[in-house]
Amino acid sequence: MSERAKRVLLAKPRGYCAGVDRAVVTVEKALELYGPPVYVRKQIVHNKHVVSTLESQGAIFVEENDEVPPGSIVVFSAHGVAPQVHAEAEERGLKAIDATCPLVTKVHAEARRFASADYDILLIGHDGHEEVIGTTGEAPDHIKLVDGAADVERVEVRDPEKVVWLSQTTLSVDETMDTVAALKQKFPLLQAPPSDDICYATQNRQQVVKEIAAECELVLVVGSTNSSNSVRLVEVALQAGADASYLVDYATEIEDGWLDGVTSIGVTSGASVPDELVLGVLERLAKDGFTEVTEIESVKEKLTFSLPRELVKDMRAAAAGA
Numbered sequence: 001m002s003e004r005a006k007r008v009l010l011a012k013p014r015g016y017c018a019g020v021d022r023a024v025v026t027v028e029k030a031l032e033l034y035g036p037p038v039y040v041r042k043q044i045v046h047n048k049h050v051v052s053t054l055e056s057q058g059a060i061f062v063e064e065n066d067e068v069p070p071g072s073i074v075v076f077s078a079h080g081v082a083p084q085v086h087a088e089a090e091e092r093g094l095k096a097i098d099a100t101c102p103l104v105t106k107v108h109a110e111a112r113r114f115a116s117a118d119y120d121i122l123l124i125g126h127d128g129h130e131e132v133i134g135t136t137g138e139a140p141d142h143i144k145l146v147d148g149a150a151d152v153e154r155v156e157v158r159d160p161e162k163v164v165w166l167s168q169t170t171l172s173v174d175e176t177m178d179t180v181a182a183l184k185q186k187f188p189l190l191q192a193p194p195s196d197d198i199c200y201a202t203q204n205r206q207q208v209v210k211e212i213a214a215e216c217e218l219v220l221v222v223g224s225t226n227s228s229n230s231v232r233l234v235e236v237a238l239q240a241g242a243d244a245s246y247l248v249d250y251a252t253e254i255e256d257g258w259l260d261g262v263t264s265i266g267v268t269s270g271a272s273v274p275d276e277l278v279l280g281v282l283e284r285l286a287k288d289g290f291t292e293v294t295e296i297e298s299v300k301e302k303l304t305f306s307l308p309r310e311l312v313k314d315m316r317a318a319a320a321g322a
């Protein structure tokens with residue numbers, strides 16, 4: 001009996017989304033324009049490789065504004081920050097460049113709008129995630145975190161007729177809908193956000209991984225453990241039928257045992273992952289005979305975001321003075 005051909009199904013879209021691309025380019029352009037060091041509050045995006053590459057170019061990553069010398073440039077990460085963080089930067093005399101993804105900014109605006117109408121806002125998200133901290137900071141007295149369906153039981157609101165849900169942008173679509181269903185049972189008049197908070201990139205990467213996982217014994221997701229959307233891809237792959245799924249930052253983390261008896265491997269990557277890391281994984285798999293690679297495309301992505309206004313203004317001024 002002939003051995004079944006070993007194959008890779010490569011997800012598309014995968015990797016960089018428009019918000020991550022904008023955030024990384026923001027730091028690169030800031031380094032070019034102002035010269036190093038450029039300080040970055042928190043990881044600009046949740047990916048080890050991206051952070052270490054920018055560090056090697058002169059970016060200095062800090063946890064809080066008080067680690068940045070007065071008068072310096074500080075870039076805020078794609079995950080967004082609370083208004084308090086902007087105020088602290090101003091007080092300290094920092095020049096802040098806000099690389100918050102516009103789709104996170106949209107959720108902040110929704111939070112402000114519902115809070116000003118005195119709604120209780122049930123924010124579905126992961127406790128402690130930077131994006132959740134930033135969004136909550138917009139209206140701390142009105143926002144209550146709901147960390148999954150199991151959390152619904154303990155949630156209380158002031159007025160069950162004036163309650164709305166919002167969500168973190170990088171959750172599992174299916175799990176979020178389960179949480180919303182549980183919230184609706186408890187609060188039948190719960191309102192929905194005006195448009196999806198789970199962003200297009202998260203949804204598209206989950207959609208294609210569902211398609212490939214159903215045909216693969218193993219799904220490898222390239223991404224870092226602190227990347228919410230990458231971790232969700234592993235969960236979605238397992239729910240969609242893959243026997244196993246692992247998250248790896250680099251090809252070197254792939255264990256030989258994972259490939260035993262496997263003939264079809266799905267490969268994808270989180271929204272903060274540069275494609276060179278995926279190519280490294282494909283090269284590693286090719287060494288084990290997985291040379292047949294078929295790209296499975298579920299949707300074409302065309303969205304791009306312009307760079308932060310404050311940076312564009314300085315770039316124009318520099319170009320005019322050159």
Ligand code: SF4
Nearest residue numbers: 017019020101169199
């Ligand atoms: S994953 Fe979505 S919300 Fe996050 S940076 Fe990318 S596009 Fe923006």
